[in-house]
Amino acid sequence: GEDVEQSLFLSVREGDSSVINCTYTDSSSTYLYWYKQEPGAGLQLLTYIFSNMDMKQDQRLTVLLNKKDKHLSLRIADTQTGDSAIYFCAERGNTGGFKTIFGAGTRLFVKA
Amino acid sequence: GAVVSQHPSRVICKSGTSVKIECRSLDFQATTMFWYRQFPKQSLMLMATSNEGSKATYEQGVEKDKFLINHASLTLSTLTVTSAHPEDSSFYICSAPIGKNTEAFFGQGTRLTVV
Numbered sequence: 001g002e003d004v005e006q007s008l009f010l011s012v013r014e015g016d017s018s019v020i021n022c023t024y025t026d027s028s029s030t031y032l033y034w035y036k037q038e039p040g041a042g043l044q045l046l047t048y049i050f051s052n053m054d055m056k057q058d059q060r061l062t063v064l065l066n067k068k069d070k071h072l073s074l075r076i077a078d079t080q081t082g083d084s085a086i087y088f089c090a091e092r093g094n095t096g097g098f099k100t101i102f103g104a105g106t107r108l109f110v111k112a
Numbered sequence: 113g114a115v116v117s118q119h120p121s122r123v124i125c126k127s128g129t130s131v132k133i134e135c136r137s138l139d140f141q142a143t144t145m146f147w148y149r150q151f152p153k154q155s156l157m158l159m160a161t162s163n164e165g166s167k168a169t170y171e172q173g174v175e176k177d178k179f180l181i182n183h184a185s186l187t188l189s190t191l192t193v194t195s196a197h198p199e200d201s202s203f204y205i206c207s208a209p210i211g212k213n214t215e216a217f218f219g220q221g222t223r224l225t226v227v
Contacts, residue, residue: 035218042205042221043156088155092209092216099146100207100216104155 002026004103006089011109018076020106022089025070029091032065033100034074037086046074046087076108084110115139116208118219125196125226133191133222135162135206141186142208146216147179150203162189196226 006022024032033048049056049063049072056063062075072091076083089103115138125131135145143164148156160181161169168181178200180192189208193200205221 040223043218045218099158099161101158102148102156 002091002093002101004089004091004101006087006103006106008104009107009109011111012079013111014079014081016079018074018079018083018108018110020074020076020087020089020108022072022074022103023070024072024089024091024101024103026091026093026101027070028093029070031092031100032063032072033088033090033092034061034063034072035088035090035102037088037105039085043088079108079110081110081112084108116142116206116217116219118206118222120222121220122223123225125224127197127226128195130192130194131196131224133193133204133206133224135189135191135208135219137187137208137217140208140210142189142210143186145183145189145206145208147181147189147191148205148207150205150221156205159191162191164189193224196224198226200224201226 003025012018030051034046035043036046047058047061054065060077064073086105086107088105090100092100117136119134145162147159149159150156159174162181162183164183170176183189203223207216207218209216
């Protein structure tokens, strides 16, 4: 079945860039997402990218997609303490009812 | 933009009772909705796909008699946790795509605590 993998932890200093990586297995993925979840809260859609794109930039966020390697990354420029949260990579394909499959989440710690 | 509303946001119930969670698409019709469950410090696991006008499709390992799903209209899907036990305590979240080739929108989630 479909699988999405990402590293569990990342620690950066305030002001540095953060790069969170993700790999997926579903070659039919049409949408790839990055969600942010703060403690006790629901999901916040940060950004998404179509599978026919290789890069998308939105203010401090840059998403890179390597479709050949099925690798997705999220770069957060000038990381702030408010960026501390869990970041979920997710993919949505054309099979299985177009369901969204999530990675385990990367916990980002930002040190002041 | 499109909004998915989930209610209630928090619920505490006694062991053995049933709890109903609603997921509504507010400004669009959703023939399909998805229900996820998230345990503390873990990812979201897809439980089932709710289909308007037909039976839900459950993921492997999810008890359909325990987690009853009803998709009675194009804007409402409900998840009922029957005979709830403390191990059912979790964060439940629904999502609804506008169409087949668009992003899916998520509800704000329901934190269920069974005491």
